[in-house]
Structure formats: structure tokens, C-alpha cells
Amino acid sequence: MSVGSENLPQFALVGGKGTGKSSLLESLVGKDFLPRGATRAPLVLNLRKSDCQEQGIFLHRPGEKIHDFSRIREEIANRTVILAGLVRLSLDCQPDNFVEQTKSTIMEYISKEETIILAVTAEGLVMSQALEQAMMVDPEGARTIGVITKLDRAQDIAMAELDNKVVPLKWGHVGVVLRSEAVKCWKY
Incomplete structure (x- = not known):
């Protein structure tokens, strides 16, 4: 039996600009x-470990396996410049329907039953665009996990949501503080 990569479980991180x-x-x-x-570039990157070697394969470069993670960073930076990023308003160099194309791409990936959706927000999930898209x-909430980043800045709001009663999700909510400090994680 052959299993195609499109049937394997995948994670999709959905969230606004600056959410972490x-x-x-x-x-x-x-x-x-x-x-x-x-x-700010919508990219699809498959990270795999094959024959004890880690590799990245971009959707826009099918078949090209990149083993050096600094090259992966460079490719993402280059594509960000080319694509001009994921924004709510179109820039002059982008197609008129850029925002719609971006939303459509997000919906295409999070609609798949095998996708675990990480709805990421920095302020709390109740009013987040990420949770709104996930709930569509x-x-x-069977395959959505609420992730509240920058928990150090929004503790009062987030703590009320981490108990999984405000916006109930099967897998609950996780609060994290990233990069600026050692990663901390709260799960209730």
C-alpha cells in the first residue's frame, strides 16, 4: 500500500501579522x-527526515531537496521579496485579488480533514481571524488547537481562554512565550 504525502497529517498555522x-x-x-x-510570503514547505537526513522541499521547487537549513531561510527570504507578502491590503505590484488568493490558499489547506489547525493569536482567540477561519x-473544533502567543503581554485575557470554556476546542488551548525568552508553555 502506498501512502501519498497528501494523506499524511499536517499542521497549518493560521494567524494574523505579528502573532508569532x-x-x-x-x-x-x-x-x-x-x-x-x-x-509575509505564503509558502508551502515540506520538512522531512529521510534516511536519517533532514530535508526541506518547497512546493514551488518540486523535487529539489534542500538539506541546509540556512538555504531554506534564504529561499524564504527571497520568495518574501518576490511575493511581497501576506497582507490585508493589496500592494501595487500584486494582483488585484491578492487578498482573496491568499485566503483561498489558506482555506484550501485547512479544509483538508487530515490537517491539524493551529489558530494562532497574540491577543486571545475570541475575536481572532485565525479562529474564525478555523471554525469555517x-x-x-475537533482538529483545531488554539495557540495564544506572547502570553507575557496578554496574560489577563489569555488566562480566561486557556481553561477551554470561552471557546471550547477538542484539543484545548496552549499559551506560549517565544523567542524573546526561553519557550514557556501553559496548558490547562
Whole structure:
């Protein structure tokens, strides 16, 4: 029996600008491979370990296996410049429907039943765009995990949500503080 990569479980981080998605992703992967500053390019990167060797394969470069994580960082930085990033307003160099294309791409990935959605926010999930998008495709919250980043800045708001009663999700909510300090994690 052959299993295609499209059927394997995958994580999709969804959240607004400046919510800490990049820091969270690096913490999950255990590698420092994302450029510092804004990473505003919607990219698909498959990270795999094959024959005891880690590799990254970008969707826009099928078949090209990159083993050096500094090269992965460089490719992401280059694509960010080319694509001009994930923003709510289109820039002059972007197509008129750039925002719609970006939302469509996000929905395409989080709609897949095998995708675990990490709805990432820095302020709390109740009013977050990330949770709104996740609930469109996962209304029961069965495959969504709420992630509240920058917990050190929003403790009062976040603590009320971490008990999983405000916005109930099957896997609950996690609060994290990333990059600026050692990673701390609160789960209730």
C-alpha cells in the first residue's frame, strides 16, 4: 500500500501579522530556519527526515531537496521579496485579488480533514481571524488547537481562554512565550 504525502497529517498555522507564527513553527520543528522580521510570503514547505537526513522541499521547487537549513531561510527570504507578502491590503505590484488568493490558499489547506489547525493569536482567540477561519472548516473544533502567543503581554485575557470554556476546542488551548525568552508553555 502506498501512502501519498497528501494523506499524511499536517499542521497549518493560521494567524494574523505579528502573532508569532514563525517563532512557533521554529519551536515545533526544533530548527532555526526562518528569516527574522516579517515572513509575509505564503509558502508551502515540506520538512522531512529521510534516511536519517533532514530535508526541506518547497512546493514551488518540486523535487529539489534542500538539506541546509540556512538555504531554506534564504529561499524564504527571497520568495518574501518576490511575493511581497501576506497582507490585508493589496500592494501595487500584486494582483488585484491578492487578498482573496491568499485566503483561498489558506482555506484550501485547512479544509483538508487530515490537517491539524493551529489558530494562532497574540491577543486571545475570541475575536481572532485565525479562529474564525478555523471554525469555517472545523465548526466543532475537533482538529483545531488554539495557540495564544506572547502570553507575557496578554496574560489577563489569555488566562480566561486557556481553561477551554470561552471557546471550547477538542484539543484545548496552549499559551506560549517565544523567542524573546526561553519557550514557556501553559496548558490547562
